[in-house]
Amino acid sequence: MRIGPFELPNRLFVAPMAGVTDRPFRQLCRRLGAGYAVSEMVTSRKDLWHSLKTSRRADHTGEAAPIAVQIAGTDAAMMAEAAAYNIDRGAQIIDINMGCPAKKVCSKWAGSALMQDEPLATAIIEAVVASCAPHGVPVTLKMRTGWCQAERNAVRLARIAESAGVAMVTVHGRTREQGYKGAAEYDTIAAVKAALRIPVVANGDISSARKAREVLATTGADALMIGRAAQGRPWIFREIAHFLATGEDLPPPEVLQAKQWLLEHLQEHYGLYGEFTGVRTARKHIGWAVRALPGGEAFRAQMNLLERSEDQVLALSDWFDRLADLHQRLPATSGAANDDLMALEA
Numbered sequence: 606m607r608i609g610p611f612e613l614p615n616r617l618f619v620a621p622m623a624g625v626t627d628r629p630f631r632q633l634c635r636r637l638g639a640g641y642a643v644s645e646m647v648t649s650r651k652d653l654w655h656s657l658k659t660s661r662r663a664d665h666t667g668e669a670a671p672i673a674v675q676i677a678g679t680d681a682a683m684m685a686e687a688a689a690y691n692i693d694r695g696a697q698i699i700d701i702n703m704g705c706p707a708k709k710v711c712s713k714w715a716g717s718a719l720m721q722d723e724p725l726a727t728a729i730i731e732a733v734v735a736s737c738a739p740h741g742v743p744v745t746l747k748m749r750t751g752w753c754q755a756e757r758n759a760v761r762l763a764r765i766a767e768s769a770g771v772a773m774v775t776v777h778g779r780t781r782e783q784g785y786k787g788a789a790e791y792d793t794i795a796a797v798k799a800a801l802r803i804p805v806v807a808n809g810d811i812s813s814a815r816k817a818r819e820v821l822a823t824t825g826a827d828a829l830m831i832g833r834a835a836q837g838r839p840w841i842f843r844e845i846a847h848f849l850a851t852g853e854d855l856p857p858p859e860v861l862q863a864k865q866w867l868l869e870h871l872q873e874h875y876g877l878y879g880e881f882t883g884v885r886t887a888r889k890h891i892g893w894a895v896r897a898l899p900g901g902e903a904f905r906a907q908m909n910l911l912e913r914s915e916d917q918v919l920a921l922s923d924w925f926d927r928l929a930d931l932h933q934r935l936p937a938t939s940g941a942a943n944d945d946l947m948a949l950e951a
């Protein structure tokens with residue numbers, strides 16, 4: 606699997622998720638089997654580039670190549686400038702966001718709303734490619750199947766992107782109108798794959814190794830992108846990789862191993878966000894990690910009251926030690942339970 610000059614170790618990608626796929630989480634997922642990670646979106650608005658939020662998003666310290674940065678915006682010239690700005694700060698691949706349904710972006714006609722305006726979408730793609738080409742930086746595109754059920758124009762837009770020089774297209778199998786409701790459909794992704802020569806990545810509702818195999822088979826996609834199912838379960842990438850390679854399930858991680866990974870993630874997380882913000886934003890990662898485990902909901906409620914990083918670390922550590930007295934490996938959660946949890950997150 607290649608994106609431009611970059612050879613990737615496998616075809617399992619962690620999805621860009623604003624407020625989730627920050628540097629520590631990307632590094633954790635890559636360590637646990639993701640072959641590629643795209644950063645949370647960075648706005649094309651220049652006035653926000655020096656904000657704390659954007660500078661944290663543009664922090665790639667210690668991250669392995671290729672560093673991929675997603676940009677979001679509504680204006681072709683601003684998007685071209687945002688691409689150049691991020692390349693100056695270390696981006697080696699630029700991803701254009703035409704997949705995100707967040708209102709904040711869509712009220713300004715960015716993200717997946719761009720799919721409704723093909724001339725504007727085309728102008729943005731062409732401007733970003735022109736800005737990246739002199740640096741040898743590939744441009745990728747992330748989109749949905751279309752704006753609404755009646756307007757599923759993913760194939761048309763993907764063709765436009767390929768002709769404009771885009772190196773890879775990712776398709777989330779829902780329309781903008783659907784948000785995260787209903788089930789992802791894979792026929793449109795299969796149609797995009799059939800229409801293009803560049804790599805196509807399938808995304809949406811991949812929550813288990815078996816589902817991963819099924820989506821690869823139905824779409825013929827070159828790679829898979831996984832978002833919500835990796836929240837609190839970053840080892841899903843190695844589980845899928847193992848299953849695809851051998852046809853056998855990898856046993857769940859040992860409780861003490863999972864504890865170690867989560868504690869290491871927390872340290873990186875506090876390092877990026879600092880004590881105050883770090884403690885508050887770590888709560889969701891801890892909550893995701895324990896929610897489906899026995900007693901996890903009760904622990905989550907107590908843990909949310911803690912105000913200091915050292916207390917969070919101690920509480921998490923004790924809780925996992927107690928779980929380890931009862932179980933050597935993480936108790937398996939059913940696929941249905943995972944799907945319910947994903948629906949809750951959306």
Ligand SMILES: Cc1cc2nc3c(=O)[nH]c(=O)nc-3n(C[C@H](O)[C@H](O)[C@H](O)COP(=O)(O)O)c2cc1C
Pocket residue numbers: 620621622623624625645646675702703704705747777808809810811830831832833834950951
């Ligand atoms: C909390 C959250 C934040 C997201 N932020 C972004 C984003 O910044 N850019 C983007 O292209 N997609 C974003 N997405 C969409 C995901 O990348 C992905 O397409 C979607 O969640 C479907 O995949 P999944 O079913 O594996 O979660 C976000 C999704 C979630 C749940």
